[in-house]
Every structure is written in structure tokens, then in C-alpha cells.
Amino acid sequence: MAESTAAKKNITNRKPKVLKRKLSKKQLTELYYYMILNRALDDRISSLYKQGKFHGGAFVSRGQEATSVGSAYALEKGDVIGPMIRNSGAVLVRGVPPHEFLANYLGKKTGPTHGKDGNSHFGDLKRNIFAPVSMLGVLIPVCAGAALAFRIKKEPNVALTWIGDGGASIGDFHEGLNFAAVMKLPFVLILENNGYAYSTPTSKQSLVEDFVVRAQGYGIPGEIVDGNDVLAVYDVTKRAVERARKGEGPTLIEAKTFRMKGHAEHDDASYVPKKTIDYWQKRDPIANYEKYLLKEKVLAKKDLAEIQSTVAKEIDAAQTFAEESPLPLAEEAEQGVYAS
């Protein structure tokens, strides 16, 4: 885990220094709440999957909560996001309640896709959330297009999406980012370098150690951030979003993080060396943030416990709602498939 070439050359900001903006106690607490909610929802998804209650796969983001939550928290209401399978934390920050996730996973009528998708591929246009597009990379041109629409309509909003290290090898990454760059669109791309694309290690995806060096090739700013540090992610995203809003164009942010589970729940990740898991376990984003909150006396141990217990109750209620919800009727199968 040597210091990267890019960091040595100072191209990037591997260790964001002090948090440049002061967050209030309420905001710092909310960041904690959303990370706990993200993990508790994931744990419940994992457990329901193991009980055989889902018809499809289950995708969780253990270890990557800080990247999703910190970046989404830096946005304003009118901004658009294009989440992928590791970004349920961002979707929660935008206000989608956990019961919608569980109802969707269970194929219920009350889920956002009314039983049509069996996991997390749903959007919510009321909350400016595009649905994840399964074909990796596609959300980059889609979100660049949303950013262009904001420009044309003179709306002061930003579009943000995430891509994995594997997805960054897809042609759409280049086309979308280059388009956003030359058009100086209000667009932010967060590349979550989480070590693996399914079972393929990042070293087999790219010969550059730091994906962020690609930013130079597009003529845009690039920054590296510790993706397991929620405050650093918030800070770097906030700056990128402010640049975008001022008309200074897109930023590529590389968040160094780790996928602490397999690609999906069916994958035991036995191909990941134990020492790598141990290395990242010590950098768990939630445990680290708890240490920060206690050290800075933002919250006491009992406050953390209270938040965890509130979240546990919320997840129990979400499961009850989802399990008690009806399945869709056969005659509803074609409803909502095409625009009417």
C-alpha cells in the first residue's frame, strides 16, 4: 500500500487536510445516522437473501458507506444523482426510505418498481434520482446529459454519478466525461476504486495506479480522497459541486475504498487475500467516524447507541411493511413499463 505516484507528484489531494468547512452538530450526526442506516439496511438485505426470500441477487456496499453518504450529503435538493449498486447510501440521503428498498427486493407492489425489478435498480424522479443503469458506464453520458439540460434551462443544478474501477474501462466513461469536460458542464464523477470488479483486481483493470491521473487527459481537475473518511468525501465533493455550479466544469474524484464483501451476496469473495481484508477492516468507515465523533466530543457513546437503536427499529418496521405488502397482480405487469 505504498504512496502512489500521483500523490507523490502532488497532482491530487490524497489526504485532504483539515475540513475546510465547519459542519454543525446536527449535520455531523446526520452523516453518522445515514452511514448506520446504510449498513443496517445492507445487513438486513443480506439476511433476507440468505433466508431465500428474494427472487434475484442482492447487492450491498459494506465498507463504502462513507463514499456514498458523504458525497450525496454535499448536494442540494435540485441536483441530480445517478446511483449504481454500491450507492444505496446516497439514495437514503436523498430521502428514499428503507421500506422502499425492502419492498422492491421482495418484489412487492409497494416497491418503487411495483415488483418489476428484484433488487436496487430503481430511481425516483421526484427526488432527482435516476435509476441505476445495469450497463456499466452508461450513467456517465446520461448524467452529463442532465447537466447539459441544467445549462440550457439556466438552472443552477449539478449532476453527479459514481463509477467503479471496472466500469471505468468502458467506452462510455471516455465519451461521457470528455463531453462534459469540453462543454464545461456542471457534472461530478466519483470513481470508487474499491479494489475489485467482481473477482478482477484493479491492477488488471488499469496500469495506472491512480485512476485520477486520467483527469489531466480531459483537462479537468482530479482529486483523490480517502473514500472511507466521510468528512473528507463530503469536503472534496462540496468543492467539486461548487466549481460545477460556478460554471467551472466537471471534476473527477477518485475515492480509495474497499468492497468488504463479494460482488453480490452469492459471492463469498474467497479470491480476496485475507491480509487485504484485514488491512481495510482497520479502516472501517463507520468505526473510524465513531472514533472521530467521540474524540471531538460531538457525540457520546450513549448517543451513538441511541442512533443505532433508532435505526434498528426503522429497519424492523421497513421489513414488516415490505413483508405485509401485497404482490402485484398479473394484469399490472405491463403498467409503468412504457411512458404513457
Ligand SMILES: Cc1ncc(C[n+]2csc(CCOP(=O)(O)OP(=O)(O)O)c2C)c(N)n1
Ligand atoms: C458493460 C457491462 N459489462 C459487464 C457488466 C457485468 N458487471 C456488473 S457489475 C460488474 C463489476 C463492476 O465492477 P466495478 O465497476 O469495479 O464496480 P463495483 O462492483 O466494484 O462497485 C460487472 C462486470 C455490466 N453490468 N455492464
